[in-house]
Amino acid sequence: MRRLKTIRENRKTRTRLFIFTFLFPAFFLYLVFFIYPAIDAIRISFTDWSGFGTSASFNGLDNYARMLSDEVFWISLGNSFAFMLGGGIIVFALALVFAYLITNYIVHQKFYLNLFYFPNLISFAALTILWVFIFDGTFGVLNSALRAVGLEKFATAWLGSRKTGMGAITLVGAWFYLGFYLILIYSAITKIPDSLFEAAIMDGASNLKIFFKITFPLIWEILMTAVALWIINSLKLFEIVWGMTKGGPSMQTHVMGTYIYFNAFGTYHAFTFRLGYASTLAVALVIVATIAVTAFRRLTARETYEY
Amino acid sequence: MKNKSKVGKPAAHIILGIWSILILSILWIAVINSFKTSAEIYANILALPSHLHFENYRNALINSQLYRFFFNSVIIVGSTLVILTVICAMAAYVLSRFKFRGRQALITSIIFGMSVPELLLIIPLYSMLSKMNLLDTKFCLILIYVSLCIPFTIYVLIGHYNALPNEVREAAIVDGCSESKTFWKIMFPLSKPGLFAVASFNFVWMWNEYLLAMVFTTSKESRTMAFGMYALQNSMTFTIDYGALFAGIVLMIVPAAIIFMTFHKYIISGVTVGAIKG
Amino acid sequence: MKRAVRKAVALLLGVLLLASCASCGASSGDGGKKEITYWSFMNEGEPVQKWMQTFIDDYEKETGVKINVVWCGRDVLIKLQSAIASGSSEDLPDIVDQMNTTVLTLQESDGLFCPLDELMKQTKAYGSETPFYDIFDETALNAGRASDGKLYCIPREMYTSAVFYNVKMFEENGVSVPTTWDEFMDVCEQFKALGIAPIAYDGIFEEYIPWWYIRSCERMVGVDTLQAACRGEVAWSSNSRFLEAAQDMQALVDNGYFQENYEGANWPSSQIYWVSGGAAMYYCGTWLPSELAESTPEDYVMDIFSFPAHDDEDAPGVEEVWGNYWAILKDADAELALDFINYSFQKKYDDAKSDMIIPSPLKDGKPAAGLESQSDILANAASTCEIYGDLVQYGDYYSNIFTRNINDLMLGKMTAEEFIGKMDADTANYYK
Structure with a gap:
């Protein structure tokens, strides 16, 4: 005789069904339209396909070996990390400071939040032209301003060398992205129920103390998500760099994102037709980013405070 | 406060x-x-x-015909956001609250997906969509945009769902709510600020996205405003008509800013504290 | 809540599916009407695009053939790559346009295009008895030939490169146009003494950076040797001319003939600087006047002179010729596509193009205003070659090694001798 399922087993099956139904739509699309093409791209990374035509021969690990001895690959990797660290520090330091100031001292919060988010709304590709203007050696606003106040010796070719170029790019990146992370942090702060602050306020704690001892730990989870997002997005950075320097001069300001594009599609006048190698670089990027994020998550894992 | x-x-x-x-x-x-x-x-x-x-604005408007593509952009971006947010909220909720075999693998696959630069997927995706005969339709772009935004959206939403209080959910289950009902009636609405936040971020990305739009669409029925902006930027760069270019930038900002500021209040709206403590 | 959301989503999906099906149905099955698909690298709104729209519309009206033109913008090759990779020939366009060097590079590597010699010789040009092939300037046609000698693309314009100069600035200061390199150096010195920047130069624009050096080498060693050096077959130190050309460049840098802060100048600031009267000369392709149309002051007069010659060049008088060319894909209906392209070269359209200051590739094309000297230069040319000495075909080497090292030379970071040494080392390393 078939045994009737116990209530427990019933619940378990229902739960399993629930889990499956809820995961299915998103992961089905993800699998078909993202993972599958990505695997195809990985396959391409082992060939020497130019990207055109259908002649591609299997290359084994040649592409990967080539990548490791490619000077520009290491330059771009270094630049990506420099941007990630430098930009990350600026963005998150400022975002936390601004979030603190806005939640504690400002009445018309929406004004600042909207304003700071504005750059993120604009098409990066179009606005980088403006930034190139600003940093231009001859016509640039920055240099004119420096000369006007007598700081002539600082008026260099900003986009003309690796250090100043990456510095300029990092600043522009921070300018574009600050609002985004500020809003993430701000919305996390607003979700904290007021009741948690009441006791501290009654005890006469200062704003700063409240921020560090109460707010900060409670938004930790979302903050770490935000930083992980920054790590990934900054390593993938493309449009800002491509718009400002196209990786130049002399391939010195390439980041991973632009070097991949350069190898896949080239520039208008100098085509490279090397999709196989570009895919190899992309695989490297994914590996680096995944390691970076996973390591970061492990290092900062903390017990989440339930409230 | x-x-x-x-x-x-x-x-x-x-x-x-x-x-x-x-x-x-x-x-x-x-x-x-x-x-x-x-x-x-x-x-x-x-x-x-x-x-x-003012002729700069006239040039920008007429040359790029930005507003002809406005409705396309609205439909594509709007549909994508609705579909994306709903299915990702569902998946993120499960990944956040339930322990099951394969959970960690799925989360790692999400992180993996986020790191992939989209440009590499263009060619394989094109082959696939061409075989499915979906090229050059709005549906095609919607499908692609949804799929590409899934990793980021799920990842952020997992963080949000992790931070939501568990007592509400437990209370609902004790009261006899099915898991499904618990989600739709309670957890989903609770996460609204997070949902709007992630939706608006996706909105901005899609609004300005032109490369995929260029590759996968050709006819005017499916072209997006972002592509119009890209075409404008290109043509103005080659004629060095920067005045019109800046006019185009300003024109692109306006609808995006309006839409963002409209939904802003949902993002910042506070959580219903009463349900927990009161 | 759940039901409402589900309903809304389902409704939305349904509407979208219907919408997409509707557009699917409309595009296919037009009842046997002939069509040509053209993926252009122009953007809507560009002057050239507007000009093209005139003959596209006229052609459709006159012949009833539908032109499916897609204005993709400069990234059109990404779209083309995807279409070819997807394997189905239905998705491919019939006609594309690109710079001739790109078309030929693609032809060499992947054989994408249709050879056109026979077709063009057999077709008559619209409205005349001459074969379509014969209305073109030979030089322009030859720039469209691949290594197998066959013609794969049709020139839409014919550009050369030359030194642009500010005519009034020269006249007012009593400076005469130089023809030799020594005279050129004198002219630079004269302007420098007057406090005017002799040469405008973009320090960080990859595309133009190597041009001065390439042109010197084209003349002094010849294109073949230059290309051989880029292939690693000939050492850069083996021919003393390479060093001489590099020393010329170094002299330009050391004598301070470039404008102040040129190290940080990015396109288009140098050419704007030049056309605003900041510098005397600027080396560029003859697309410059139409590019600068918006920015040129009313009373500015510009003209060109050929790249200054050395006394004992291996390849004297070589000039660059290139342009944007039409190309027909291999599997397209070549006759129909050619008919359309043929139509576009009728006098009224070609003259309209010349009015946009775009030099015509036709033998008796209307001269473009301000570029009359171009025909003189090309008439006096002993031979022609592609833009940038066609070194662009060595894609990776050209960007990574060649342009990089020249950039260091032009920024004064290396001496000429160091440059040659590094080129040899890097080339050997690259090709090992």
């Missing part, structure tokens, strides 16, 4: 003001230069226009 101390207020405004000036000045430059001729721009980028050259 928090301790609104009057003491630090001016200082706060000053600090915030510095960054505000940085943003406003750039926008100001874009706006004033949209009224100048190219020669004037190069003469002095900071100067006010001697004469309001």
Whole structure:
């Protein structure tokens, strides 16, 4: 005789069904339209396909070996990390400071939040032209301003060398992205129920103390998500760099994102037709980013405070 | 609300003001230069226009026909956001609250997906969609945009769902709610700020996305506004007509800003505290 | 809530599916009407695009053939790559346009295009008895030939490169146009003494950076040797001319003939600087006047002179010729596509193009205003070659090694001798 399922087993099956139904739509699309093409791209990374035509021969690990001895690959990797660290520090330091100031001292919060988010709304590709203007050696606003106040010796070719170029790019990146992370942090702060602050306020704690001892730990989870997002997005950075320097001069300001594009599609006048190698670089990027994020998550894992 | 101390207020405004000036000045430059001729721009980028050259806006509007694609953009982006947010909320909720075999693998696959630069997927995706005969339709772009945004969206939403209080959910289950009902009636609405936040971020990305739009669409029925902007930027760069380019930038910002500011209040709206404590 | 959301989503999906099906149905099955698909690298709104729209519309009206033109913008090759990779020939366009060097590079590597010699010789040009093939300037046609000698693309314009100069600035200061390199150096010195920047140069624009050096080498060693050096077959130190050309460049840098802060100048600031009267000369392709149309002051007069010659060049008088060319894909209906292209070269359209200051590739094309000297230069040319000495075909080497090292030379970071040494080392390393 078939045994009737116990209530427990019933619940378990229902739960399993629930889990499956809820995961299915998103992961089905993800699998078909993202993972599958990505695997195809990985396959391409082992060939020497130019990207055109259908002649591609299997290359084994040649592409990967080539990548490791490619000077520009290491330059771009270094630049990506420099941007990630430098930009990350600026963005998150400022975002936390601004979030603190806005939640504690400002009445018309929406004004600042909207304003700071504005750059993120604009098409990066179009606005980088403006930034190139600003940093231009001859016509640039920055240099004119420096000369006007007598700081002539600082008026260099900003986009003309690796250090100043990456510095300029990092600043522009921070300018574009600050609002985004500020809003993430701000919305996390607003979700904290007021009741948690009441006791501290009654005890006469200062704003700063409240921020560090109460707010900060409670938004930790979302903050770490935000930083992980920054790590990934900054390593993938493309449009800002491509718009400002196209990786130049002399391939010195390439980041991973632009070097991949350069190898896949080239520039208008100098085509490279090397999709196989570009895919190899992309695989490297994914590996680096995944390691970076996973390591970061492990290092900062903390017990989440339930409230 | 928090301790609104009057003491630090001016200082706060000053600090915030510095960054505000940085943003406003750039926008100001874009706006004033949209009224100048190219020669004037190069003469002095900071100067006010001697004469309001409205023809820059006319050139930008007519040449790029930005607003012809406006409705396409609205439909594509709107549909994507609705579908994306709903299915990702479902998946993120499960990944956040339930332990099951394969959970960690799925999360790792999400992180993996986020790191992939989209440009590499263009060619394989094109082959696939061409075989499915879906090329050059709005549906095709919607499918692609949804799929590409899934990793980021799920990842952020997992964080949000992790931070939501568990007592509400447990209370609902004890009361006899099915898991499904618990989600739709309680957890989903609770996560609204997070949902709107992630939706608006996705909105911005899609609104300005032009490369995929260029590759996967050809006819006017499916072209997006972002592509119009990209075409404008290209053509203005090659004729060095920066005045019209800045006019185009300003034109693109306006609808995006309006839409964002409309939904802003949902993002910032507070959580219903009463349900937990009261 | 759940039901409402589900309903809304389902409704939305349904509407979208219907919408997509509707557009699917409309596009296919037009009842046997002939069509040509053209993926252009122009953007809507560009002057050239507007010009093209005139003959596209006229052609559709006159012949009833539908032109499916897609204005993709400069990234059109990404779209083309995807279409070819997807394997189905239905998705491919019939006609594309690109710079001739790109078309030929693609032809060499992947054989994408249709050879056109026979077709063009057999077709008559619209409205005349001459074969379509014969209305073109030979030089322009030859720039469209691949290594197998066959013609794969049709020139839409014919550009050359030359030194642009500010005519009034020269006249007012009593400076005469130089023809030799020594005279050129004198002219630079004269302008420098007057406090005017002799040469405008973009320090960080990859595309133009190597041009001065390439042109010197084209003349002094010849294109073949230059290309051989880029292939690693000939050492850069083996021919003393390479060093001489590099020393010329170094002299330009050391004598301070470039404008102040040129190290940080990015396109288009140098050419704007030049046309605003900041510098005397600027080396560029003859697309410059139409590019600068918006920015040129009313009373500015510009003209061109050929790249200054050395006394004992291996390949004297070589000039660059290139342009944007039409190309027909291999599997397309070549006759129909050619008919359309043929139509576009009728006098009225070609003249309209010349009015946009775009030099015509036709033998008796209307001269473009301000570029009359171009025909003189090309008439006096002993031979022609592709833009940038066709070194662009060595994609990776050209960007990574060649342009990089020249950039260091032009920024004064290396001496000429160091440059040659590094080129040899890097080339050997690259090709090992």
